[in-house]
Amino acid sequence: MQVYNLFLKIFKSKIGQIVMYIVIFLGITMLFLSKTSNSPSNDYKAQKLVVSINDKDNSLESKLLRNYISRNTKKYEISALDKETIQDDLFFRNVDAVIIIPKGFSKSFNSNNITSSINTYTLPNTMTANLTKNLVNKYLSTALSYHKQGYSSSESLIKAEKNAKIHGNIKLVSKKTTTFTMRYYFFSYLGYILICTCFVSGIPILKVLNSKKIDARIQCSSYRFSKKNFEIFLGIATLGLIVFIIFTILSFIILKKDVLTINGALLFLNAFGYIIMVLSLVYLFGQLVKKDVYVSGITNIVALCFSFLGGIFIPLNYLSDTVLKIAHFLPSYWYIRGCEFAENYNSGSFIETFHYISIELIYALVFYLIAVTIIKMKAKNSI
Numbered sequence: 001m002q003v004y005n006l007f008l009k010i011f012k013s014k015i016g017q018i019v020m021y022i023v024i025f026l027g028i029t030m031l032f033l034s035k036t037s038n039s040p041s042n043d044y045k046a047q048k049l050v051v052s053i054n055d056k057d058n059s060l061e062s063k064l065l066r067n068y069i070s071r072n073t074k075k076y077e078i079s080a081l082d083k084e085t086i087q088d089d090l091f092f093r094n095v096d097a098v099i100i101i102p103k104g105f106s107k108s109f110n111s112n113n114i115t116s117s118i119n120t121y122t123l124p125n126t127m128t129a130n131l132t133k134n135l136v137n138k139y140l141s142t143a144l145s146y147h148k149q150g151y152s153s154s155e156s157l158i159k160a161e162k163n164a165k166i167h168g169n170i171k172l173v174s175k176k177t178t179t180f181t182m183r184y185y186f187f188s189y190l191g192y193i194l195i196c197t198c199f200v201s202g203i204p205i206l207k208v209l210n211s212k213k214i215d216a217r218i219q220c221s222s223y224r225f226s227k228k229n230f231e232i233f234l235g236i237a238t239l240g241l242i243v244f245i246i247f248t249i250l251s252f253i254i255l256k257k258d259v260l261t262i263n264g265a266l267l268f269l270n271a272f273g274y275i276i277m278v279l280s281l282v283y284l285f286g287q288l289v290k291k292d293v294y295v296s297g298i299t300n301i302v303a304l305c306f307s308f309l310g311g312i313f314i315p316l317n318y319l320s321d322t323v324l325k326i327a328h329f330l331p332s333y334w335y336i337r338g339c340e341f342a343e344n345y346n347s348g349s350f351i352e353t354f355h356y357i358s359i360e361l362i363y364a365l366v367f368y369l370i371a372v373t374i375i376k377m378k379a380k381n382s383i
Helices: 002-012 015-033 060-071 083-091 105-110 127-148 153-164 182-209 212-220 225-259 262-288 293-310 321-327 331-344 351-382
Strands: 049-055 073-075 097-101 119-122
Touching: 002 182, 002 225, 015 182, 015 225, 049 060, 049 127, 060 073, 060 097, 060 105, 060 127, 060 153, 083 097, 083 119, 097 127, 105 127, 105 153, 119 127, 127 153, 182 225, 182 262, 182 293, 182 331, 225 262, 262 293, 262 331, 262 351, 293 321, 293 331, 331 351
Parallel strands: 049 073, 049 097
Antiparallel strands: 097 119
16 A cells, blocks of 8 residues: 555645635635524514604694604604704714705695605715605605595595505515525535645645656556556545545534534535545546646636636526526536525425436546546556
8 A cells, every 4th residue: 555655645745735725714604604694584674764853834734744754763853953964964874864844834735736845855865865755755645645536634644644554464485595594605615615625635646646756666566557546546535535524524513503404414415426526626637737836726727617607606696698508517516506405405305416416426427537548548658
């Protein structure tokens, strides 16, 4: 097992680079951990606008309008109604809007002319400005419709408020959501980190073992060519197993009980199929790379290409149709599809996961066969 022992010896010298990528991965994971929640239902909270109301008309109609606005907003007492004070409170976000009901509002309402009877001060071109205007205009336009039908002004305003209280009941009919949990982000970004860690640690080892000096010594000894390749294959398998165990331990530390589910098991299976593909790709590039300086460049090109086009860095639903067609030729695309299925799995058959894993294994077989072909071609050229 001399070749295998040499593989492990060189692998020990690459531990520092593996640790570096693990730290990068943990940094990305912690970033998403701070921005995601496992309970999407708590993401939305109703908020009320902060509004200051001044009623100068003091009529029955203006009181009904003032009460309606007060019930649907948070009250704020402004110190003075001069232009400078209003602008200061709006600028410092003390208030979202200042509404002044002028004298003659009731007369304007009774004459069906209320479009310009309310003075509203807001920050221009902001969401709060639009919400304030919609709140007032919708209420008054509804009341005006009732008034035109023969109702009195007070009856119209009361009916408009009753209409405003009508809301539809919303029920969740499907638990499937595009807002993924931390568990999904952990395993999806694992697709990028697995390529980086396996490439920077595996390709340099294969470059050394495939060098002319090592190859010439093996040919001069009683060491068979098949035995050498078997031990190299065993070394690559050991590399993959060590990396997979490291990230498995990290998943239990970070995600805890979230991985102790059927969804977690499916994600682990999908990741295991993907790392086999990555190791096969390492074996292929190990036959092609001639210098250590090329390893970093190849690692970045492959990892970033797989990540941006395959859906790791950019969600698949944000990719254009043209990019998605290209992504179908990348194993990372099928890995992400597997992650999405595992994350959203609720009940029923999970054979779809094995469909994605089988595609990843087909890529692994193709890369391995290409590598073997290159090895045979090199052997023929050396004779």
